[in-house]
Amino acid sequence: xxxxxxxxxxxxxxxxxxxxxxxxxxxxxxxxxxxxxxxxxxxxxxxxxxxxxxxxxxxxxxxxxxxxxxxxxxxxxxxxxxxxxxxxxxxxxxxxxxxxxxxxxxxxx
Amino acid sequence: xxxxxxxxxxxxxxxxxxxxxxxxxxxxxxxxxxxxxxxxxxxxxxxxxxxxxxxxxxxxxxxxxxxxxxxxxxxxxxxxxxxxxxxxxxxxxxxxxxxxxxxxxxxxxxxxxxxxxxxxxxxxxxxxxxxxxxxxxxxxxxxxxxxxxxxxxxxxxxxxxxxxxxxxxxxxxxxxxxxxxxxxxxxxxxxxxxxxxxxxxxxxxxxxxxxxxxxxxxxxxxxxxxxxxxxxxxxxxxxxxxxxxxxxxxxxxxxxxxxxxxxxxxxxxxxxxxxxxxxxxxxxxxxxxxxxxxxxxxxxxxxxxxxxxxxxxxxxxxxxxxxxxxxxxxxxxxxxxxxxxxxxxxxxxxxxxxxxxxxxxxxxxxxxxxxxxxxxxxxxxxxxxxxxxxxxxxxxxxxxxxxxxxxxxxxxxxxxxxxxxxxxxxxxxxxxxxxxxxxxxxxxxxxxxxxxxxxxxxxxxxxxxxxxxxxxxxxxxxxxxxxxxxxxxxxxxxxxxxxxxxxxxxxxxxxxxxxxxxxxxxxxxxxxxxxxxxxxxxxxxxxxxxxxxxxxxxxxxxxxxxxxxxxxxxxxxxxxxxxxxxxxxxxxxxxxxxxxxxxxxxxxxxxxxxxxxxxxxxxxxxxxxxxxxxxxxxxxxxxxxxxxxxxxxxxxxxxxxxxxxxxxxxxxxxxxxxxxxxxxxxxxxxxxxxxxxxxxxxxxxxxxxxxxxxxxxxxxxxxxxxxxxxxxxxxxxxxxxxxxxxxxxxxxxxxxxxxxxxxxxxxxxxxxxxxxxxxxxxxxxxxxxxxxxxxxxxxxxxxxxxxxxxxxxxxxxxxxxxxxxxxxxxxxxxxxxxxxxxxxxxxxxxxxxxxxxxxxxxxxxxxxxxxxxxxxxxxxxxxxxxxxx
Numbered sequence: 003x004x005x006x007x008x009x010x011x012x013x014x015x016x017x018x019x020x021x022x023x024x025x026x027x028x029x030x031x032x033x034x035x036x037x038x039x040x041x042x043x044x045x046x047x048x049x050x051x052x053x054x055x056x057x058x059x060x061x062x063x064x065x066x067x068x069x070x071x072x073x074x075x076x077x078x079x080x081x082x083x084x085x086x087x088x089x090x091x092x093x094x095x096x097x098x099x100x101x102x103x104x105x106x107x108x109x110x111x
Numbered sequence: 112x113x114x115x116x117x118x119x120x121x122x123x124x125x126x127x128x129x130x131x132x133x134x135x136x137x138x139x140x141x142x143x144x145x146x147x148x149x150x151x152x153x154x155x156x157x158x159x160x161x162x163x164x165x166x167x168x169x170x171x172x173x174x175x176x177x178x179x180x181x182x183x184x185x186x187x188x189x190x191x192x193x194x195x196x197x198x199x200x201x202x203x204x205x206x207x208x209x210x211x212x213x214x215x216x217x218x219x220x221x222x223x224x225x226x227x228x229x230x231x232x233x234x235x236x237x238x239x240x241x242x243x244x245x246x247x248x249x250x251x252x253x254x255x256x257x258x259x260x261x262x263x264x265x266x267x268x269x270x271x272x273x274x275x276x277x278x279x280x281x282x283x284x285x286x287x288x289x290x291x292x293x294x295x296x297x298x299x300x301x302x303x304x305x306x307x308x309x310x311x312x313x314x315x316x317x318x319x320x321x322x323x324x325x326x327x328x329x330x331x332x333x334x335x336x337x338x339x340x341x342x343x344x345x346x347x348x349x350x351x352x353x354x355x356x357x358x359x360x361x362x363x364x365x366x367x368x369x370x371x372x373x374x375x376x377x378x379x380x381x382x383x384x385x386x387x388x389x390x391x392x393x394x395x396x397x398x399x400x401x402x403x404x405x406x407x408x409x410x411x412x413x414x415x416x417x418x419x420x421x422x423x424x425x426x427x428x429x430x431x432x433x434x435x436x437x438x439x440x441x442x443x444x445x446x447x448x449x450x451x452x453x454x455x456x457x458x459x460x461x462x463x464x465x466x467x468x469x470x471x472x473x474x475x476x477x478x479x480x481x482x483x484x485x486x487x488x489x490x491x492x493x494x495x496x497x498x499x500x501x502x503x504x505x506x507x508x509x510x511x512x513x514x515x516x517x518x519x520x521x522x523x524x525x526x527x528x529x530x531x532x533x534x535x536x537x538x539x540x541x542x543x544x545x546x547x548x549x550x551x552x553x554x555x556x557x558x559x560x561x562x563x564x565x566x567x568x569x570x571x572x573x574x575x576x577x578x579x580x581x582x583x584x585x586x587x588x589x590x591x592x593x594x595x596x597x598x599x600x601x602x603x604x605x606x607x608x609x610x611x612x613x614x615x616x617x618x619x620x621x622x623x624x625x626x627x628x629x630x631x632x633x634x635x636x637x638x639x640x641x642x643x644x645x646x647x648x649x650x651x652x653x654x655x656x657x658x659x660x661x662x663x664x665x666x667x668x669x670x671x672x673x674x675x676x677x678x679x680x681x682x683x684x685x686x687x688x689x690x691x692x693x694x695x696x697x698x699x700x701x702x703x704x705x706x707x708x709x710x711x712x713x714x715x716x717x718x719x720x721x722x723x724x725x726x727x728x729x730x731x732x733x734x735x736x737x738x739x740x741x742x743x744x745x746x747x748x749x750x751x752x753x754x755x756x757x758x759x760x761x762x763x764x765x766x767x768x769x770x771x772x773x774x775x776x777x778x779x780x781x782x783x784x785x786x787x788x789x790x791x792x793x794x795x796x797x798x799x800x801x802x803x804x805x806x807x808x809x810x811x812x813x814x815x816x817x818x819x820x821x822x823x824x825x826x827x828x829x830x831x832x833x834x835x836x837x838x839x840x841x842x843x844x845x846x847x848x849x850x851x852x853x854x855x856x857x858x859x860x861x862x863x864x865x866x867x868x869x870x871x872x873x874x875x876x877x878x879x880x881x882x883x884x885x886x887x888x889x890x891x892x893x894x895x896x897x898x899x900x901x902x903x904x905x906x907x908x909x910x911x912x913x914x915x916x917x918x919x920x921x922x923x924x925x926x927x928x929x930x931x932x933x934x935x936x937x938x939x940x941x942x943x944x945x946x947x948x949x950x951x952x953x954x955x956x957x958x959x960x961x962x963x964x965x966x967x968x969x970x971x972x973x974x975x976x977x978x979x980x981x982x983x984x985x986x987x988x989x990x991x992x993x994x995x996x
Contacts, residue, residue, distance in 0.1 A: 030147045046147045047132070047175020050140045051182035079143050
């Protein structure tokens with residue numbers, strides 16, 4: 003990740019949600035993950051806009067899923083973290099932890 | 112579109128919200144966003160009921176608008192929104208593929224546009240530089256050239272000295288007036304090998320003031336230079352200064368041999384000095400002449416005259432005023448001035464010829480060429496659209512928006528336009544250079560011809576407009592409601608009636624406009640040819656002419672001068688391949704003449720009102736060498752050199768001076784002697800092919816000896832070879848003799864038409880361009896439309912028509928279009944002829960001689976274009992033809 007290019011709060015949420023979801027990271031799954039943990043309603047559009055931005059930065063990548071086995075079923079975007087995304091996420095969380103005055107060992111359990 | 116659930120039992124998502132979400136989402140996220148919204152909606156519908164689900168859907172949609180729109184605007188390479196470079200690239204790529212699929216049409220469009228832009232720009236730029244560029248003098252628009260018209264006798268670009276003095280004194284519109292005479296003078300430079308011939312402008316005291324010339328070095332001519340007994344002075348021109356003195360700034364104060372005497376160099380003109388008169392002169396010297404000179408007779412019209420208008424005075428006002436002054440002079444001097452009127456022209460126009468008629472012709476031609484080019488472009492693109500309906504219908508049904516297709520069409524036009532524009536810009540300087548290479552030296556020309564940016568812009572704008580206008584019918588086709596109809600039409604390969612009609616109308620228009628342009632260009636060309644074929648009265652085809660500069664030794668006495676001239680002539684006559692040789696003081700179509708008045712013995716001819724003639728001091732062989740026939744009496748012989756003075760006069764002089772009487776045996780007084788006319792020679796033109804022959808007098812050279820010498824040789828050998836041999840022989844006589852200005856006589860005659868020839872070249876180029884463009888356009892359109900009729904032709908053959916019949920049928924349609932254009936163009940020309948005649952007298956535009964070849968070319972091109980595809984189509988297997996492309 004380029005120096006000085008900080009991740010936004012919501013971007014960190016999305017990346018964190020992705021890191022929890024492994025291969026199941028559809029847009030809706032990400033939204034539910036964040037909603038479940040933050041207790042806030044998250045807009046679908048905000049999730050896709052953020053994913054698009056992160057993809058432009060090379061932090062996430064998507065592939066198309068297998069077509070749903072139902073009539074009218076279609077391929078959907080499945081997102082995952084890239085290596086750069088993992089590094090950026092670690093970097094941002096480390097910085098947050100340090101700024102909060104906690105030590106790394108405690109933060110990254 | 113919002114995705115509705117396939118299950119009718121389920122509550123539908125809010126349609127408006129779904130529509131909004133679909134509008135704001137980027138294209139590649141749209142499906143996922145809608146899917147996620149619908150999934151969330153269904154979950155809530157099951158758990159919390161329809162109302163809650165709808166509320167959630169709306170909330171989600173509204174809160175998504177910001178992020179999604181923001182995403183679309185900031186995203187690099189977004190498919191919608193301001194940054195569409197990705198799409199444009201795709202459009203252009205597709206346009207290139209399309210253009211490559213119909214190479215003939217694409218190349219024709221590009222060629223038409225490139226020529227339309229390049230050639231018109233080049234031609235207009237050249238014209239501007241040559242004919243419209245202002246002369247490099249202060250307020251050049253106030254400079255005028257004056258001349259004299261003599262009722263019934265034509266006109267002269269000169270003015271009588273006394274008339275000029277009266278005009279200057281009485282006029283309120285003329286601020287200053289100057290008179291001049293250009294003559295060749297032999298100049299000897301100290302330390303140089305031999306004498307050189309130079310052209311000298313003898314100007315009166317008013318000349319430099321009229322032009323506003325300020326010397327670059329030293330001084331110009333001043334009043335005291337014109338006083339009797341003043342030291343002879345010269346001011347040298349910029350070109351002569353560089354060539355003869357290497358641009359030496361210390362040249363002022365030095366002297367040079369000037370004619371038979373010497374003159375002091377008092378100044379050097381700036382470059383502007385070389386721009387007047389046309390072609391420039393080497394030196395300026397004061398114009399002085401004795402009181403009893405022929406120049407001081409009212410009858411003589413011999414001095415070039417220019418004037419500067421007072422600030423605010425127009426040429427028309429000056430012309431009106433000069434007309435009243437001329438009328439006053441006619442009353443005062445009825446003998447000489449009765450039929451005399453003043454001519455006035457802007458100096459610029461007088462140097463390059465009348466500009467206005469040519470401008471009109473050129474402007475019309477340029478407009479017409481651009482119209483042809485644009486009609487071409489429109490027609491070709493339109494023809495190409497004929498089979499696009501199916502493609503567009505297909506693309507629309509696959510989800511392409513109308514805007515998307517419009518962009519595609521514009522991209523296609525843009526692609527062709529960019530390529531053609533680049534080619535045009537590259538072509539323009541090359542064409543301009545090619546034209547300038549043919550530019551005659553005899554005309555004034557500024558240092559370099561630049562491409563006129565404004566003209567280039569106009570040409571490009573017009574062409575762009577044509578390309579865009581050509582897209583309009585195609586865009587309208589996109590709005591048609593019936594996709595299935597288009598799909599079916601396309602499948603059958605049919606061309607819609609409207610398209611076919613439009614296309615035919617454009618072909619007709621193109622042919623018509625080209626016919627008009629070509630007839631106009633042909634008229635100019637004919638004017639030129641007619642002048643070229645005017646009989647000069649001289650047999651100029653095998654005549655070589657050259658100036659002989661006499662050595663110092665030959666200038667001591669008249670006797671020695673004549674002896675050297677005769678010796679040089681004899682050397683020339685003895686050269687192998689030379690039939691005949693003569694020498695003369697002046698030469699037809701070369702610088703200098705001796706215009707003089709004479710008295711008829713027995714008539715009441717009194718100074719200053721004398722009849723005028725051009726006097727040619729010639730050796731006895733002159734008339735036979737130039738092929739001027741003797742009509743009555745005898746020619747000059749060697750025995751006339753001594754003894755009683757005799758003359759030969761031209762038919763015009765004989766008829767004018769002695770109407771109804773035999774001229775032979777009559778006596779005239781000239782140069783203080785009485786001469787007897789012994790022969791009448793055929794008329795010969797000596798300077799201008801425009802004007803009728805002047806009255807001429809041929810005088811035995813030995814009787815009036817002058818050092819100015821031209822040699823005239825009748826030979827079939829090349830001029831350069833003859834001159835080289837003669838130079839070597841002359842050196843045995845005296846190393847101080849020089850031969851310069853070696854030219855064939857016919858070349859001199861041709862040069863007098865330089866301006867006309869150049870105009871003919873320019874307008875001829877435009878005419879050829881129009882023909883070429885029209886031919887290219889007709890070829891492209893015809894070959895394309897015929898190739899689209901493969902299926903129709905197949906069906907006709909299947910229905911039993913013969914191959915020949917089918918091909919003929921196609922050709923007949925094409926011929927009808929061309930014939931329509933010819934008839935329309937011819938009709939327009941016939942109607943316009945009267946209008947044009949008002950501007951361009953003597954230019955009948957309508958002429959079968961021009962029309963027929965042009966019509967033949969159009970028919971040939973159209974037939975060729977149609978024949979190939981038509982015959983190919985007639986050979987195609989019926990099944991193939993019906994299956995489609």
